[in-house]
Amino acid sequence: MTKYIFVTGGVTSSLGKGIVAASLAKLLQARGFKVTIQKFDPYINVDPGTLNPYEHGECYVTEDGAETDLDLGHYERFLNIFTTQANNVTTGRIYQSVINKEREGAYLGKTVQVIPHITDEIKRRMQLLSESGYDIIITEIGGTVGDIESLPFIEAVRQLQWELPEGDCLVVHLTLVPYLKAAKELKTKPTQHSVKMMSENGVHPDIIVCRTEQPLSNELKSKIALFCNVKTDSVIEAADASSIYEVPLLIQEQHLDEICLKKLNITWFPEPDLNAWKGFLTKLKNPKSTVTIGLIGKYIELQDAYKSILEAFIHAGAMNQVKVLVQDIHSESINKENLVSKLEGLHGLLVAPGFGHRGIDGKILAVQYAREKQLPFFGICLGMQMSVIEFARNVAGITNAHSTEMNANTSDPVIDLMEEQKSITNKGGTMRLGSYPCKLSKDSLAYKIYGSEMITERHRHRWEFNNKYLDQLKAAGLKPSGINPETNLVEIVEIPSHPFFIGVQYHPELKSTVENPHPIFVHFIKAAKEFAQQKGKKGKLEGQLN
Numbered sequence: 001m002t003k004y005i006f007v008t009g010g011v012t013s014s015l016g017k018g019i020v021a022a023s024l025a026k027l028l029q030a031r032g033f034k035v036t037i038q039k040f041d042p043y044i045n046v047d048p049g050t051l052n053p054y055e056h057g058e059c060y061v062t063e064d065g066a067e068t069d070l071d072l073g074h075y076e077r078f079l080n081i082f083t084t085q086a087n088n089v090t091t092g093r094i095y096q097s098v099i100n101k102e103r104e105g106a107y108l109g110k111t112v113q114v115i116p117h118i119t120d121e122i123k124r125r126m127q128l129l130s131e132s133g134y135d136i137i138i139t140e141i142g143g144t145v146g147d148i149e150s151l152p153f154i155e156a157v158r159q160l161q162w163e164l165p166e167g168d169c170l171v172v173h174l175t176l177v178p179y180l181k182a183a184k185e186l187k188t189k190p191t192q193h194s195v196k197m198m199s200e201n202g203v204h205p206d207i208i209v210c211r212t213e214q215p216l217s218n219e220l221k222s223k224i225a226l227f228c229n230v231k232t233d234s235v236i237e238a239a240d241a242s243s244i245y246e247v248p249l250l251i252q253e254q255h256l257d258e259i260c261l262k263k264l265n266i267t268w269f270p271e272p273d274l275n276a277w278k279g280f281l282t283k284l285k286n287p288k289s290t291v292t293i294g295l296i297g298k299y300i301e302l303q304d305a306y307k308s309i310l311e312a313f314i315h316a317g318a319m320n321q322v323k324v325l326v327q328d329i330h331s332e333s334i335n336k337e338n339l340v341s342k343l344e345g346l347h348g349l350l351v352a353p354g355f356g357h358r359g360i361d362g363k364i365l366a367v368q369y370a371r372e373k374q375l376p377f378f379g380i381c382l383g384m385q386m387s388v389i390e391f392a393r394n395v396a397g398i399t400n401a402h403s404t405e406m407n408a409n410t411s412d413p414v415i416d417l418m419e420e421q422k423s424i425t426n427k428g429g430t431m432r433l434g435s436y437p438c439k440l441s442k443d444s445l446a447y448k449i450y451g452s453e454m455i456t457e458r459h460r461h462r463w464e465f466n467n468k469y470l471d472q473l474k475a476a477g478l479k480p481s482g483i484n485p486e487t488n489l490v491e492i493v494e495i496p497s498h499p500f501f502i503g504v505q506y507h508p509e510l511k512s513t514v515e516n517p518h519p520i521f522v523h524f525i526k527a528a529k530e531f532a533q534q535k536g537k538k539g540k541l542e543g544q545l546n
């Protein structure tokens, strides 16, 4: 029997519902339950794949090739499990299936309406993963209570609460308790209002989690309990934490997991095993040194655009016991004149994924700098493609080398549109998506990093390394060290004469988790650490000579 926990949000967006949901799931998983999390998003896009990072942050890709909300990344990083297409559902997808059914005539002449047809489809999808044998499914409802577009989801939760046996589902509501500086007071009114609004929609939260910048006193918790009709111990404080990975422990101190289990009529449960998690936190909080990594991209000003990359750095930093300082460098701000001054303090350089021509020249210049200065280099997707272009132009002498994405008429398309992409016109869900196998050369950096010959990694791209240039680039010293065994696509390039230079067509950042940091990130940070040490030694030596 599967139990259901719904997580809703009130007052404002960006309260960190995804982190709270993932933290609760982690605690339940640590007690031996089989848990998964899914996200229901109220917007009309069928998936976030067509959304620009300015709108929606990073698009997270699952093993099965679904383009999803970035919260699924948190779910995977916290739980160390794979999510699927079924874990992210939007209003667009719900309507698409209802409308398709209507066109098939499946409603037998009935008028198709929000209630019951849309809500039935929402409820069906909310329960879909129970077929995979989960003990507990946590469903995060995107958006904020009170939004018009969230209403059918809240209504579906209301109906499910009646339909499921008693004690099989509960609602956790996340709100904001703001601190008013002028009044020197925390205010509970917004929480009261958002709970009232939920109640008007027929759903009453069982537990209220309060985001706050200041500790909540017992008095304040009692006040929220009184006004919002919950027990005082069901008012949980979620104070700002120094790392998102602390949140499971912070909510565990307030017994959120135990309270949930009891409300779900689960009376016997083992103590949680959080040893690996705590071990990670200890390493994270006690770094022995720091490294500075330059992250070159065009969405640098957005916190969420490179979310998985930033989290993968945190995992890899903890593994190496170094603090990774990420220096955001806007690719459009780099030019020949400022290149050295912008990059000389770095211990490693990562050129980020991306689409379109904006900032391309800066990325190519940055790759050249890393290659020539023996600076550890890591290129992901577009970053890998830029490293191929740079190498072709400046080492192999193919001066017009380019990608047809940026210059459709280039005479030397070292990066070209994949054959199967040429006839595609629809933008949604049509890239090369999801997990594909890759075979590594035994004498490569990649093999040293992964420690095995066959790997699988996730993709999201339309362009690829053009194999017509393979021999020429190989002869000039570029090593194609990872190849898709079925299609011969080059997935990894390296420069063996460089201490650490690797470009990958796939997205390793999507598979880095707390308990399984991604090996390329781990080795990249290790290389950066060594680079920093050498630089330090050189500095000292020069100092002594002076």
Ligand code: GLN
Pocket (backbone or CB within 6 Å): 352, 353, 354, 355, 356, 380, 381, 382, 383, 405, 460, 461, 462, 463, 464
């Ligand atoms: N724009 C490139 C392509 O489609 C790279 C995509 C990416 O970086 N995710 O191939």
